[in-house]
Amino acid sequence: xxxxxxxxxxxxxxxFFITPIIWTAITAIKPTELISSSPVVxxxxxxxxxxxxxxxxxxxxxxxxxxxxxxxxxxxxxLAIAAPASYALSRFRIPFGSQLASYFLSARMAPPVTxxxxxxLIFRNLNLIDTHTALIAIYITVNMPFAIWMIKGFFDEIPKxxxxxxxLDGCSRFHAFVRIILPLTAxxxxxxxxxxxxxxxxxxxxxILLTNFHARTLPVAASALMTDRMVLWGELCATALVIYLPxxxxxxxxxxxxxxxxxxxxxxx
Amino acid sequence: MIAMTVCPSIYTVALSLCRWNLTFGRPITFIxxxxxxxxxxxPDFWASAVRTFWYVGACVTVEFVLGILIAFxxxxxxxxxxxxxxxxxxxxxMAPVVAGLxxxxxxxxxxxxxxxxIHVFGIGNKAWLVDPSLAFFAVIVADVWQWTxxxxxxxxxxxxxxxxxxxxxxxVDGASWxxxxxxxxxxxxxxxxxxxxxxxxxxxxxSVDQIFVMTYGGPGVATSVLGxxxxxKGFKFFDMGYTAALGLIMLFIISVLAQSIIRxxxxxxxx
Numbered sequence: 299x300x301x302x303x304x305x306x307x308x309x310x311x312x313x314f315f316i317t318p319i320i321w322t323a324i325t326a327i328k329p330t331e332l333i334s335s336s337p338v339v340x341x342x343x344x345x346x347x348x349x350x351x352x353x354x355x356x357x358x359x360x361x362x363x364x365x366x367x368x369x370x371x372x373x374x375x376x377l378a379i380a381a382p383a384s385y386a387l388s389r390f391r392i393p394f395g396s397q398l399a400s401y402f403l404s405a406r407m408a409p410p411v412t413x414x415x416x417x418x419l420i421f422r423n424l425n426l427i428d429t430h431t432a433l434i435a436i437y438i439t440v441n442m443p444f445a446i447w448m449i450k451g452f453f454d455e456i457p458k459x460x461x462x463x464x465x466l467d468g469c470s471r472f473h474a475f476v477r478i479i480l481p482l483t484a485x486x487x488x489x490x491x492x493x494x495x496x497x498x499x500x501x502x503x504x505x506i507l508l509t510n511f512h513a514r515t516l517p518v519a520a521s522a523l524m525t526d527r528m529v530l531w532g533e534l535c536a537t538a539l540v541i542y543l544p545x546x547x548x549x550x551x552x553x554x555x556x557x558x559x560x561x562x563x564x565x566x567x
Numbered sequence: 568m569i570a571m572t573v574c575p576s577i578y579t580v581a582l583s584l585c586r587w588n589l590t591f592g593r594p595i596t597f598i599x600x601x602x603x604x605x606x607x608x609x610p611d612f613w614a615s616a617v618r619t620f621w622y623v624g625a626c627v628t629v630e631f632v633l634g635i636l637i638a639f640x641x642x643x644x645x646x647x648x649x650x651x652x653x654x655x656x657x658x659x660x661m662a663p664v665v666a667g668l669x670x671x672x673x674x675x676x677x678x679x680x681x682x683x684x685i686h687v688f689g690i691g692n693k694a695w696l697v698d699p700s701l702a703f704f705a706v707i708v709a710d711v712w713q714w715t716x717x718x719x720x721x722x723x724x725x726x727x728x729x730x731x732x733x734x735x736x737x738x739v740d741g742a743s744w745x746x747x748x749x750x751x752x753x754x755x756x757x758x759x760x761x762x763x764x765x766x767x768x769x770x771x772x773x774s775v776d777q778i779f780v781m782t783y784g785g786p787g788v789a790t791s792v793l794g795x796x797x798x799x800k801g802f803k804f805f806d807m808g809y810t811a812a813l814g815l816i817m818l819f820i821i822s823v824l825a826q827s828i829i830r831x832x833x834x835x836x837x838x
Contacts, residue, residue, distance in 0.1 A: 304643065308651060311637050315658055315716065318669050321680055325672070336678035337686070407821045408576075409773045411797040412814025415807065416578035500662035502776045507802060517664040521780050524668065531672055538665045549660040553653060557720045560659070561766060565724050565759050 319542075326535040333531050348536035358537060361519035365541075368430055368515060369498040372437035376494045377487065379438070380445035385475055387446065388453035389461065402443035402562070410503050418507060428512045433505060437498040444497075445490050447562045448555075452486035453479065489552040493559035496545050516541045583812035588805055595808075602812035611788075612796070612813075619792040622703070623771045626710045630767060633711065634718025635760075641719065642726050652723070659716045667777035670709035671696065674781075681705075699789035702782050706790050709777050714767060721763040725756030761832045765825060772821055793817055 325333060327344040352358040386392060417436065418427075426432040456479060464474040480487070502517040509518060520541060523534045549556060557565050583602055587595040606612050641652055658666065673680045674695035682692045696702045729752050737747050775794040778784060784791035784799065791799070797817065801810035 301645075304640070304645060307640055308645065308647075311640070312651060312654065315655060315712065317680070318666075318673060318712065319657060319661075321673070322669050334678050337683050338678065338680060403825070404822065407769050407773075407818060407825060409794055409797060409814055409817045409821075411773075411775065411794060411801060412579055412811070412818060413575055415801050415810055415814065416575035416582065419807070420575070420578070496660055500660075500664075502662065502664040502779070503798075517662050520662075520668060521664055524671075524780065529672075534668055534672070538669060541665055542661055545660050545662075546657060549656060550653065553656065556656060556660075557717075557724050560717060561721065561762055565721050565762055 322535045322538050322542075325531060326539050328532065330532050348532040352533050352536050352540070356523075356533065358516070358519055358540065361514050361516045362540065364430065364509075364513050365499060365516040368433045368437065368513070369495050371430070372434045372441065372498045373491050373495045375434065375438040376441045376445045377491055380442060380449050380490070381480070381487065382475070384446045384450035385453055385479065388450050389458065398446075402447065405443055406562075414504055414507050417504075421508060428509045430513050432508050433513060433515070436504050436508070437494075437501065440501075440504075441494040441497055444559060444562050445494055448490045448493075448559060449483070449487065451558070452483040456482055486555070489555035490559065492548045492552045493556065496548060499541070499545060579811045579814060582808050583815050585808045587807040598808070602808050603816070605809065606812055606816060614788070615791055615793050615796040618703075618788075618790075619772065619794075622707065622790075622792050623768065625707050626714070626771045627764070627767050629707070629711050630715045630718050631760075631764070634715045634763075635722050637715070638719045638722035638726065642723060655716045655719055657716070658713045659720075661713065663713065663774070663776035664780050666713045667709060667780035670705065670712070670777070671781045674705045696782055697786055699786055702786055702789050706778055706781055709781060710771065710774065713777070714770075718763055718767070721759055722756060725759030726752070728759075729755045758832060761828060765828050768824055768828070769821055772817070772824070 324340070326348055327346065328339070328342055329345050329347070332339045332342050387398070392398075417432075421427050421432045460478060460482075461471075461474045464478050465471070469477070500517065501515075502521070505515045506518045506521065509515065514522075516537070520534065520537045523530050523537060552559070584597060584599060585595050586598045586601070637655075641648065641655070676682070676692060676694040676697060679695070681695055685691075685693065693701060695705050733751050734747050737751060742750075773794050774792070775798055778790050778792065778795050779798070782790045784795045793813075794817070797810060797813045800806050800813060
């Protein structure tokens with residue numbers, strides 16, 4: 299009886315959290331005329347029409363390419379800066395190093411609306427509105443604190459004696475870092491990269507305010523399918539899946555590290 | 568890093584002391600603290616602040632109660648446990664905009680899933696996103712859906728640190744389930760929960776994306792929480808100085824909140 303109640307509870311939990319996702323997937327392959335029927339139709343002949351429309355008529359390829367370029371380049375930028383920075387924080391005594399945590403936290407607290415306002419004005423003066431560069435620069439900045447904190451955690455786990463032995467053997471600091479420390483922390487670095495990619499890929503507010511056509515990203519394109527008069531639900535759900543599927547794949551890959559990433563490395567799973 | 572965070576901060580502070588509306592093309596004029604005075608005297612601001620208080624309070628409370636209960640449930644042994652624990656993270660990696668759009672669809676008053684579900688209980692169609700209080704409820708449900716899994720995973724991570732020998736020994740000595748939770752489990756996971764609370768409070772307070780696509784602050788101003796209110800002031804009305812001041816007031820509120828949680832954490836650590 300008790301086990302039965304338990305399975306029922308698990309089922310209820312799953313129903314709440316998974317149904318919206320399944321419903322989206324079903325709507326994405328449902329013929330348009332059945333989408334707006336009530337009660338909801340669950341059985342029908344699936345169609346790929348909505349995907350055809352978003353890829354060949356609405357041209358979602360542009361935003362898809364933009365999102366990919368921006369997320370990938372910003373992630374590489376984050377890694378290129380965060381890895382050496384966290385190595386320094388982990389190995390050397392840096393002035394104000396211990397205060398960095400609270401500085402990072404305060405950066406996280408700022409409402410994005412506050413940050414985006416001056417950035418909007420600055421980028422406007424630099425003629426960088428609606429460019430990849432603007433969003434890449436912002437995402438690098440936004441993701442840097444969590445990345446530094448997370449990577450520092452991985453470096454801290456590697457004994458200092460290892461670098462010191464390498465130095466004694468005539469290795470330079472740089473070589474010790476590149477040849478020994480980086481390969482040892484490769485899984486952690488990869489996880490950090492993937493989480494940073496997810497954050498950049500999903501971001502909306504900066505993207506909608508700083509792009510309009512040329513550098514429009516996927517979340518902005520999705521919101522644009524919602525016009526004042528009507529919402530193209532079939533196309534919207536198909537777009538939602540295009541945005542969501544890569545993230546699901548990545549999230550499953552870094553499942554072990556996900557909570558660490560979402561809590562600035564404060565909670566280890 | 569510093570260029571991208573410190574410069575905008577200084578810029579924002581300076582802006583908040585000026586009158587500058589982009590739509591009128593008038594030159595920037597220094598007006599001291601007038602923006603702050605205007606905000607604090609504005610009934611719209613206070614209405615939005617109160618709304619934000621209820622929104623954040625409701626979201627975070629429900630997420631915590633649900634999240635901790637679910638975590639306890641998923642911590643027990645059952646078939647398919649690993650699959651369930653993997654699937655539960657799905658909502659939280661979805662782009663908040665996409666989640667907002669999907670929930671807008673579910674709460675559609677003509678053919679959304681929400682109405683189908685309440686039909687089962689014999690309740691007729693509800694105009695979810697048209698009725699102000701239902702819309703407020705709807706945006707909370709969307710946030711709860713997306714972020715309860717975060718609390719679940721944080722709690723599960725904390726539960727791993729609970730010493731099993733200790734709980735076993737307590738059980739053998741005749742401690743009840745509730746006593747074990749109260750005296751062994753809770754003290755162990757308290758600091759992890761505090762971090763979860765801190766992050767959720769900050770993010771719920773700043774959230775814009777979901778409301779932006781679900782209701783656009785409406786109907787009327789029913790779901791216009793401070794994050795969205797600030798956005799409107801800045802990018803619909805282009806009142807730059809006013810928006811900068813609003814943002815700084817928000818930042819101040821969050822900092823006070825966060826500081827008090829951090830201090831609470833420190834105190835429990837010491838005791």
